[in-house]
Amino acid sequence: MAAKKPKNTMISHGIAAQNRKARHDYAIGETVEAGLVLKGPEVKSLRHGRATLTEAWAGERDGELWLFNAYIPEYQGGVLSRFEPRAPRKLLLHKRQIRQLLGAITREGATLVPLNVHFNDRGRAKVTLGVGTGRKKEDKRHAIAERDWQRSKARLLRNKGKGDY
Template sequence: MAEKKARKTLISHGIVAQNRKARHNYAILETVEAGLVLKGPEVKSLRLGRATITEAYAGERGGEMWLVNAYIPEYQGGVLSRFETRAPRKLLLHRKQVNKLLGAVQKEGITLVPLDIHFNERGQAKVLLGLGQGKKNHDKRRAMADRDWQRDKARLMRDKNL
């Protein structure tokens, strides 16, 4: 019997990895899209949708912005592809954007959080960074209550119209 190989779907454009907890833990004040410097096997691994950015953050080192602690697993395509899975990866931003972000980060309580990694229409890997201000527990509870109320209200309106 011939076994069928599982087809791997490649992501040519769209979201690869999302940090869903970021919007829960931070009030996102502004977003910026940045390019990402990757090696060939890292891109192949991303195209398979294998990345995690829940513990990642962006920071400054030597006047440049870097994505730190993002997990991109090794590509298992049969080619020798050794790279560090949690290596810092350089972010591509204009100098004005870097200065603006660094000025905001130096304020107290502001963090540069990656919201998602995606491929744009041209097939280039991009990171959506958010300037986030940490939420307090009572703010998180209020946001959850508001979200629950909006969902219940929509459900009541939908049932009323039937």
């Protein structure tokens, strides 16, 4: 059983929020890392690891990419500034990358799925976006069967060298 982290721990670098269901629901092609425009209390809340990306998606608004429906709860540390927990947040990318991603969305009918929010080595909040196409139910079953087989195969190979003596 994994050890629980203390409640007052803050994340200085590493993953703050993860969308674990995204790789199950979508076949992810290429991934890209984008900066995220946040207010101070939002960063503090993220550092406590309280954000949720399960219903989040990225899309275009006025020629820019935005992160929609990501839930970052209000920071409870005595700060009076309020913000909307599900407000759209601007993503920071080069114009060429934005054009490339928007082209993939329109041509291929793909979706920009946020995979995780993390802090890089410099302490900046970043979002990993994946260009994904939706999976059908049978594709999901096949992916689960393949993952289970890989896990069983690794277990068999690991236990092969150990004898019952």
